[in-house]
Amino acid sequence: ISDVYILGLFPMTGSWAGGQGQYPAIQLGIEHINSDASLLSDYRIVLKPDGVEDADTWCNGGRGTDVMYRELYNTTTTKIMVLGAGCSIVTEPTAQASHLWNLLQLSYSSASPKLSDRTLFKKFFRVFPPEKVLNAVKYDMLKYFGWTKVGTLHQTVDLFSLAMADFLDNAEENDIEILTSESFANDPSVQVSNLKKQGARIIIGNFYENKARQVFCQAYKEGMYGAKYVWIITGWYSSDWWKQEDPDSPIDCTLQEMEAAISGYFTTDALPLSLSDSPGVSNRTTAQFLEEYTAYVGGDPESLSGHQEAPYGYDSVWTIALMLQEAEQRLQAMVPPQSIADFEYDNSDMADLFFDIMSETNFEGVSGPVLFTESGDRQGLMQVEQNQNGSEVRVGIYDPSSLEVNKITWYEHPGVIWEGGKPPADAEQVIEQYQTILFALFVAMTALSSMGIMLAFAFLWFNLKYRNHRFIKMSSPYMNNLILFGCQLAYVSIILSGISSDIVSDASYLTIHKVNRWVLAMSFSLSFGAMFSKTWRVHKIFTNKKLEKRVIKDIQLFGMVGLLVFVDMIVLTLWDLIDPLKIVMRSGPHQEHPTDSDIVIVPVWLVCESINTMYWLGALYAIKGLLLIFGAFLAWETRNVTVPALNDSKYIGASVYNVLILAFVGVAISLLIQQQATAYYALMSMFIFFATTLTQCMVFVPKIKSRNEVQPSGTMLTATWKDSSETQKTKHDKERKLADMAKEIRILKEQLSMSEDRVRDLENKNQHKEKSEDEPVAAQVHGPEYSKTAEAKATRSDPDMTPGSGIDNADENKPSA
Numbered sequence: 001i002s003d004v005y006i007l008g009l010f011p012m013t014g015s016w017a018g019g020q021g022q023y024p025a026i027q028l029g030i031e032h033i034n035s036d037a038s039l040l041s042d043y044r045i046v047l048k049p050d051g052v053e054d055a056d057t058w059c060n061g062g063r064g065t066d067v068m069y070r071e072l073y074n075t076t077t078t079k080i081m082v083l084g085a086g087c088s089i090v091t092e093p094t095a096q097a098s099h100l101w102n103l104l105q106l107s108y109s110s111a112s113p114k115l116s117d118r119t120l121f122k123k124f125f126r127v128f129p130p131e132k133v134l135n136a137v138k139y140d141m142l143k144y145f146g147w148t149k150v151g152t153l154h155q156t157v158d159l160f161s162l163a164m165a166d167f168l169d170n171a172e173e174n175d176i177e178i179l180t181s182e183s184f185a186n187d188p189s190v191q192v193s194n195l196k197k198q199g200a201r202i203i204i205g206n207f208y209e210n211k212a213r214q215v216f217c218q219a220y221k222e223g224m225y226g227a228k229y230v231w232i233i234t235g236w237y238s239s240d241w242w243k244q245e246d247p248d249s250p251i252d253c254t255l256q257e258m259e260a261a262i263s264g265y266f267t268t269d270a271l272p273l274s275l276s277d278s279p280g281v282s283n284r285t286t287a288q289f290l291e292e293y294t295a296y297v298g299g300d301p302e303s304l305s306g307h308q309e310a311p312y313g314y315d316s317v318w319t320i321a322l323m324l325q326e327a328e329q330r331l332q333a334m335v336p337p338q339s340i341a342d343f344e345y346d347n348s349d350m351a352d353l354f355f356d357i358m359s360e361t362n363f364e365g366v367s368g369p370v371l372f373t374e375s376g377d378r379q380g381l382m383q384v385e386q387n388q389n390g391s392e393v394r395v396g397i398y399d400p401s402s403l404e405v406n407k408i409t410w411y412e413h414p415g416v417i418w419e420g421g422k423p424p425a426d427a428e429q430v431i432e433q434y435q436t437i438l439f440a441l442f443v444a445m446t447a448l449s450s451m452g453i454m455l456a457f458a459f460l461w462f463n464l465k466y467r468n469h470r471f472i473k474m475s476s477p478y479m480n481n482l483i484l485f486g487c488q489l490a491y492v493s494i495i496l497s498g499i500s501s502d503i504v505s506d507a508s509y510l511t512i513h514k515v516n517r518w519v520l521a522m523s524f525s526l527s528f529g530a531m532f533s534k535t536w537r538v539h540k541i542f543t544n545k546k547l548e549k550r551v552i553k554d555i556q557l558f559g560m561v562g563l564l565v566f567v568d569m570i571v572l573t574l575w576d577l578i579d580p581l582k583i584v585m586r587s588g589p590h591q592e593h594p595t596d597s598d599i600v601i602v603p604v605w606l607v608c609e610s611i612n613t614m615y616w617l618g619a620l621y622a623i624k625g626l627l628l629i630f631g632a633f634l635a636w637e638t639r640n641v642t643v644p645a646l647n648d649s650k651y652i653g654a655s656v657y658n659v660l661i662l663a664f665v666g667v668a669i670s671l672l673i674q675q676q677a678t679a680y681y682a683l684m685s686m687f688i689f690f691a692t693t694l695t696q697c698m699v700f701v702p703k704i705k706s707r708n709e710v711q712p713s714g715t716m717l718t719a720t721w722k723d724s725s726e727t728q729k730t731k732h733d734k735e736r737k738l739a740d741m742a743k744e745i746r747i748l749k750e751q752l753s754m755s756e757d758r759v760r761d762l763e764n765k766n767q768h769k770e771k772s773e774d775e776p777v778a779a780q781v782h783g784p785e786y787s788k789t790a791e792a793k794a795t796r797s798d799p800d801m802t803p804g805s806g807i808d809n810a811d812e813n814k815p816s817a
């Protein structure tokens with residue numbers, strides 16, 4: 001009996017340690033063959049290298065190649081075939097080289113689609129189907145459950161990349177939409193997150209089991225498990241793969257977290273067992289083989305990685321034996337007769353013979369019918385399994401030869417278990433919830449704004465009616481009118497912003513929005529421009545320390561306001577011409593449906609914006625901000641002017657403060673609630689309403705209250721300017737002088753009152769006398785001198801009565817202090 005040496009390569013450790021389950025199955029097969037008198041009776045098959053440790057490839061290409069080269073170069077025994085490897089990343093480099101020694105190579109489990117390339121792997125066969133044939137199973141599965149949208153995730157090694165490329169290539173013709181296709185080399189965390197971001201719920205995964213642990217740990221962290229998610233992964237991992245550890249691919253999830261994450265996943269895989277009850281070529285049924293295998297490994301194959309594929313290992317060694325048996329017969333029939341024992345590494349004829357015979361392989365193995373395609377791939381049945389309570393349970397069989405449209409036969413017992421009671425939807429059903437302004441709020445704000453407009457009209461009426469009253473006259477009535485007009489525009493803007501996109505056409509909505517921008521900008525420039533220009537005039541007069549005559553006419557103030565309006569017009573016109581507004585649909589963060597986990601609600605709303613809205617708004621805000629700062633400065637500077645009718649500074653200061661606070665708070669809060677149209681409108685419109693109403697009330701209410709107060713001329717004369725650099729002493733002096741003056745005023749008032757009483761008495765008497773004598777009296781009583789003095793007094797006590805001059809005349813009476 002001669003020994004026939006087979007070079008075996010086994011992954012006992014590493015990314016996939018399937019050699020643990022395969023090695024004993026192959027040893028068992030060799031024992032059965034060597035003890036079978038009808039098979040290779042003159043030979044004994046011997047597996048090399050001796051001992052599984054030396055045969056361990058670590059599932060690593062470099063190590064696997066080293067194992068093979070050591071056996072080929074450093075030993076005296078001639079190997080007749082290579083059996084293996086298990087991991088495709090080892091099989092690929094070794095099968096690319098082994099044919100150079102005229103060696104056939106047969107893998108018991110490698111699945112890389114790349115190995116189907118005959119030009120690279122000239123003498124390679126495998127009893128395990130390539131990973132990409134499982135894509136057909138996946139398509140049928142997706143169709144069966146009505147899933148048309150999937151995300152994919154794969155590790156970037158040929159085994160998975162090529163299988164996934166094939167899946168993606170054929171997705172469209174199978175009516176599958178790929179939401180996203182992610183790949184990773186080492187850490188899959190980012191890619192898992194991306195799957196979630198893209199809304200993938202049905203995920204096709206292709207990766208080794210050490211990476212699978214990282215994937216599912218991240219899936220747990222992302223919440224991508226449970227009733228809403230379905231993972232369809234590779235089916236040849238070891239049992240309880242999620243419980244194992246790999247220092248090279250660590251995870252930071254607890255076992256409980258991993259169990260939650262992996263619950264319910266599906267696998268697709270080659271069916272590793274024959275469905276036939278009849279004994280195959282080995283004279284054993286599959287059940288008998290499994291029994292013997294279990295006994296051979298000591299009773300617990302479950303603990304061995306790759307144990308599910310043991311039938312492939314067993315059948316692979318039978319494939320070699322049957323091929324050698326046939327080859328021996330053909331070689332013996334040659335002239336002169338040859339033998340497989342004559343094989344040398346340079347014997348290409350014998351290698352070709354082996355190749356031809358191997359290509360014709362066709363027998364019933366314990367893993368089902370064994371036959372190869374032209375590219376050396378195994379054909380056979382496939383299965384779908386589901387992880388149910390921690391165990392992979394077969395739930396369907398795929399038969400490629402079936403004539404049915406859907407070639408999967410689904411088991412009823414055990415059937416598929418759905419955590420949510422039904423297959424989840426393949427994507428969130430997105431319901432767009434249009435954010436519109438509550439009509440009742442719009443009506444309420446329109447009513448409030450109308451009241452504001454009416455109030456402005458009331459102030460306007462007051463302003464016109466009392467325009468010749470010195471208290472109003474001194475406060476620049478024309479500027480007051482502008483303030484009121486600005487406030488009215490602000491109220492109009494509240495109404496315009498409340499016109500929601502659901503009550504007008506898109507075109508009208510855009511137009512209203514464009515107009516509203518102008519209205520709001522003008523409202524600000526008119527009201528605050530007018531207020532600040534008035535204050536500027538007061539500031540000019542009272543900072544005039546040389547006490548020279550200073551004439552600032554209303555027309556100059558109009559000019560200032562006009563300049564502000566002109567700047568607004570330039571910015572807004574350029575904006576409209578260069579970067580016109582468009583309607584854009586915005587959406588907010590997804591919200592869960594209260595009752596259906598497959599539905600998400602997305603708030604959407606329309607906004608009018610242009611490409612550079614931020615810059616245009618920034619320009620307008622900068623202009624308005626500067627105006628406010630300037631106004632605040634003027635109000636501060638004129639805070640000590642003590643002519644109430646002349647100076648609104650404390651009210652203007654309050655208005656600026658009020659507007660600034662409301663604007664800052666309003667903008668900050670509005671950014672948070674922008675997607676809630678009603679809340680946003682309520683907040684913004686209330687802020688504008690309050691700012692506007694407070695402003696106009698602060699400017700006009702004091703005037704209304706003071707309209708009946710008659711100010712003595714002394715008030716005018718005692719208007720003071722307090723320089724901030726005054727010393728305390730000067731301040732006290734002035735206060736004392738002011739007190740003295742106040743006393744003097746009181747005395748003068750009393751004298752005036754007495755004089756007026758006397759005049760009235762005399763007039764009464766005079767009237768009485770005229771009636772009786774019909775003669776002029778006044779001149780006789782007071783004389784021409786008195787009349788002139790009274791006239792002069794009237795003019796002095798009310799110096800601004802000359803229409804249009806306002807402050808000009810007041811200015812003739814220089815500040816006395």
Ligand SMILES: NCCCC(=O)O
Binds near residue numbers: 016018088089110111
């Ligand atoms: N059946 C396990 C496949 C492993 C691999 O091809 O690397």
